[in-house]
Every structure is written in C-alpha cells, then in structure tokens.
Amino acid sequence: MSDLPATPSRRDAEIGIAFMLLAMFLFTANDALGKWVVADMPVGQILAVRSAAALALLALIGRLKPRALVAQIKADPALSALRLALVAAEPACFYWSVRYLPLADVFAFYMASPLFLTILSAVVLREPVGPRRWTAVLLGLVGVVLVFPPSGAALSLPALVALAGSLSLAGMLVLTRMLRHSDAVGLLALQTLVVGLAGAATLPFAYVAASPLVFGQMAVLGVVALAAHYLMNQSVSIAPSSLVAPFQYSSIVWAILLGYLVWGDFPSWRALAGTALITGSGLAVLHFERRAAQRAARQS
Helix, strand or coil: CCCCCCCCCHHHHHHHHHHHHHHHHHHHHHHHHHHHHHCCCCHHHHHHHHHHHHHHHHHHCCCCCHHHHHHHHHHCHHHHHHHHHHHHHHHHHHHHHHHHCCHHHHHHHHCCHHHHHHHHHHHCCCCCCHHHHHHHHHHHHHHHHHHCCCCHHHHCHHHHHHHHHHHHHHHHHHHHHHCCCCCHHHHHHHHHHHHHHHHHCCCCCCCCCCCHHHHHHHHHHHHHHHHHHHHHHHHHHHCCHHHHHHHHHHHHHHHHHHHHHHHCCCCCHHHHHHHHHHHHHHHHHHHHHHHHHHHHHHHC
16 A cells, blocks of 8 residues: 555645544434434335435436446455445444444444544554554543443443444445545445445345335435545545544534534533543644644655
8 A cells, every 4th residue: 555645735634634524423413313213114224215315316416327336346346345345234233233222322332433443544554643643543532431431231232233333434444545546426326325235135024114204314314324425435535544533533522512502412521521532632633734744845
C-alpha cells in the first residue's frame, strides 16, 4: 500500500473529517428509527426493503448501471467479494443485536470500530498512524465508556454479535480505502444490492405483513443509509482511515444531542464528560493534521 499518502493535504483531511461527521449524524438518526422498526419486523425483511428503496433511488437518478456493477467486481474480485461479505454482515449484526439489547448498549459495542479501524489501517494499509492518532482513538474510547458504562450485557451473545458488526464495519472501511479508485456510486450500489439479496433470501422463512407506514419507515432507513454510506465511503477514500477513525465517536455526541433536543433527555455528568473527551480528542486530531499539512506544503 505504498501509494497511500502518509500526510493528506489540509483540504483532503478536512473534507474527509466533515464527511465522516455528517455520515455519523445520519447513521445515528437512522439507528434510532431502526430500533423502533426492528421491534416488529424481521431483520431480513428490513434489509430487503431498505435496500430496494435505496436501489430505486439510484435507478431514479440514473446511477444504477448493471455493467458498472459487473465491472466493479471484475476490477478486483477477491477484495470485492470480501468487502461485500462484510457489508452484508454489518447491518445484520446491528439489527439482530438491537433486538435484544438497548440501543445505547449496541452503540457502545459498535464504538470499538474506530479502534479496530486504526489497528487494521496500521497492519493492512501500512498507514503511519503515529502516537497522536492512537491517543485520539484511545481517549475517544474512554469517553465512550464514560457515556455508556459496561454492564452485564458485555458477555452476552448479542454483545458479541454487536462487536462482530463493529469489526465488520472497520474491515469494510479498510477495503473501501483499498478500492478507493473504483467508482464511488458503483461501489455503493453493489453493496446495497448484496445486502438486499441477503435480506430477500430470508423472506420465505420470516415475513411479516406490514402497514404502508412501516414500509415507508423501512424505505426511509434505506435512503438515509445510502447517503450515510456514501459519505463514509468517500471519507476513507479521500483521507487516511486512521485519521477519520476517531470521528466515528461523534455518533455518541449526536445521540446525546438528539436525545436532548427531540426527547428532552438531559445528559448525566458522565455523559457530558465523555462527550467533552470525545469532542476534544477529535479537535486535537484536526489541529495536528492541519499543522502536519502545513509543514508538508512548506517542504514541497
């Protein structure tokens, strides 16, 4: 992976971070809706309907092209197949675990993803992570523990499934970074198609008649997830994975803000302290990356 830039330009770093922040906001809002929908609907049916809605939107705007999907696979069959397997596993793990655990617990387990992503970036991509990025990731993880203290669910099967989902997400982002020269929309369409087919395969065994309102909610899940995945894929394509990894923790901040603004849930002092730590570590990364980009620009 020697063609990966060690130090991104200031513009690339800031755009990558901004895309990750916006993606995490959309994922957080979508996860809240998903927790509501999954209470009454099978996981496979949710995946099938939300993927169908996302693919319909891509077709409507003229970006769903079968030849492009085939070319996407032929470009690198092994990496594409592995990435698609992880893409299908991640939402299935989330929706299954959230059936048995509170959304906050699943959030906490999924917040292992930035740590997994940083480790994989260093080992697989050979990115020069450096002590500052490691520190930001670890401080963010401490902030998550403050917001969501470990509970008795830590050793349960749903918790392990949630951790598997977070590892799948990290692996998918690393492979997206490796395939960053591929067509961004084609990559997104292919992953949406695979998730939809995986969900559709379960329909003969687990189908529940849903009202138009519930179908509409599942469709919204698909459209919002499409936008969020596009932004996240672009984030790790533009900037190093280890750089944007700490900003995945911003989903905790978004969750607390949405809880306060929408439901009037005032955060505890632990939540405020954890949020401050997560935000501070992210701002520190942004500051150091700006300085590194300025030094690189002066030396060039």
